[in-house]
Amino acid sequence: MSDHSSIDSSGHEAPGNDSHAQDIAGHINTYMWIFGSLLVGTVLTVLMYYVDFSSMAMTVAVALFIASIKAFLVAAYFMHLMSEKKLVYSVLLLAAFFFTGLMGLTLWGSFDLPTNSIHKTSYVP
Amino acid sequence: MEIPYTYKARPDTGLYNAKVGIWLFLASEIMLFGALFSAYILLRVSAPVGFWPETALAWPRGLLNIPIGTFNTAVLITSSVTVVMAWASLQMNKFNHFRIYMVITVLCAFAFLGIKSFEYNDKFSHYVVQTKSGKPVTGHIEVNGKHPRFWNFSDQWTLARLTAENVKEISVAVDPERDEHGHVKSHSNHAHENRTIATDDIQFLGSYTPATHPFFAVYFLITALHGLHVLGGALVLAYFAFPGAKMWKDNPQQFINRIEVGGLFWHFVDLVWIFLFPVVYLL
Structure with a gap:
């Protein structure tokens, strides 16, 4: 909470002082690396589409794994979640809890699906 | 009375007001998109096999x-990179760089929307035709x-x-053939061959729109909602880049905070797309 050296822009430092500017320059380097990694991740995601993983579950797992890594890079570095304040983490923890609950319900629901309830009339094989 | 912590961080939380606000908002956005992804999963796993005619797949x-x-x-x-660079430029007191990065960001946003509408256009005029006598075909039709x-x-x-309109036949510019995974077959002819199909031979005809398959319902719903977020974000960022930039002179720290908060929203929009792209395009 008292980490004034990080660039959290929470009003501790005036813009434009020298050590601060150097600090930022270092961050810009990181942003460029993340940019490159995200583009590589995108290419990997697309290449994965042309690989036959034998099962759909595996295909989904690989795709979501790559997407999660990309999402982590964006959240951790561009959104500065690497060095955020405790209150922000608390808010996100709450969101994570409810999101997990939502997906848990989805999983639960998928064991008890209504059959043929959608579009009965549009296409008949 | 002056509102406290509009730009200075509150000592106990270390956060200014808007930052708490944006994170609460983003938490609610996670649930909004989460609900739609959940609907996607349930629709997909409950679709009966053979529901999509072309490949005899459910989906x-x-x-x-x-x-x-x-x-x-x-794009x-x-x-996402340019918006974070815009924020970093302000931190380094380089206002001109900030404006250039913001303009690139907004241009990217409109490029994204332009490309997306091109794709929408293509889907609205693309059809799947199930004939009584043979395999289903997809392609752009002419009536x-x-x-x-x-x-x-x-x-x-x-x-x-x-x-009803007594049309005897339609012409289909047939798409290349696909295998059971939806991949275009390597030996298939990529030139779109034109085929005439008699109305009497058609069992089902539907455009690539929600009425034809829940895939399109989910696709259009989530991507359009995402597109609205892109549009809203672009308008706000454009405001910050030009008329809203007056604040840089009066209260630079609050302006930097605004860019940070706008940027956080923008990164979130990017995050949603990072999941949306593989889910609707590739899986």
């Missing part, structure tokens, strides 16, 4: 244009020598409308 794969989707992903990632106009929803064709 269509590979119907969206992957090169275009990949390019659009790169959005680029805009009475005319392409259906995408911007006119009443110009969408169905079997009922063909019969």
Whole structure:
């Protein structure tokens, strides 16, 4: 909470002082690396589409794994979640809890699906 | 009375007001998109096998244009980098750089929307045709020598409308053949061969729109909601880049905070797309 050296822009430092500017320059380097990694991740995601993983579950797992890594890079570095304040983490923890609950319900629901309830009339094989 | 902590951080939380606000908002956005992804999962796993005629799969794969989707992903990632660079430029007191980065960000946003509308256009005039005598085909159709106009929803064709208007046959510019995974077969002819199909031989005709398959319902709903977020974000960022930039002179720290908060929203929009792209284009 008292980490004034990080660039959290929470009003501790005036813009434009020298050590601060150097600090930022270092961050810009990181942003460029993340940019490159995200583009590589995108290419990997697309290449994965042309690989036959034998099962759909595996295909989904690989795709979501790559997407999660990309999402982590964006959240951790561009959104500065690497060095955020405790209150922000608390808010996100709450969101994570409810999101997990939502997906848990989805999983639960998928064991008890209504059959043929959608579009009965549009296409008949 | 002056509102406290509009730009100075509150000592106990270390956060200024807007930052708490944006994170609460983003938490609610996670739930909004989460609910739609949940609907996608349930629709997909409950779709009966053979529900998508072309490949005898329950769920269509590979119907969206992957090169275009990949390019659009790169556009959005680029805009995410430029918005964080805009914020960093302000931190280094380089206002001109800030404005250049913001302009690039907004241009990327509109490029993304332009490309997306091109894709939408293509889907509205793309059809799947199940014939009584053979395998189903997909492609752009011509009725009475005319392409259906995408911007006119009443110009969408169905079997009922063909019969009602006494249309004897339609012409289909047939797409390349796909295997059971939805991949285009390597030996298939990539030139779109034109085929004439008699109305009497058609069992089902539907455009790539929500009425034809829940895939399109989910696709259009989530991507359009995401598109609205892109549009809203772009307008706010454009405001910060030009009229709103007056604040830089009076209260630079609050202005930097605004850019940070706007940027956080923008990164979130990028995050949603990072999941949306593989889910609707590739899986």
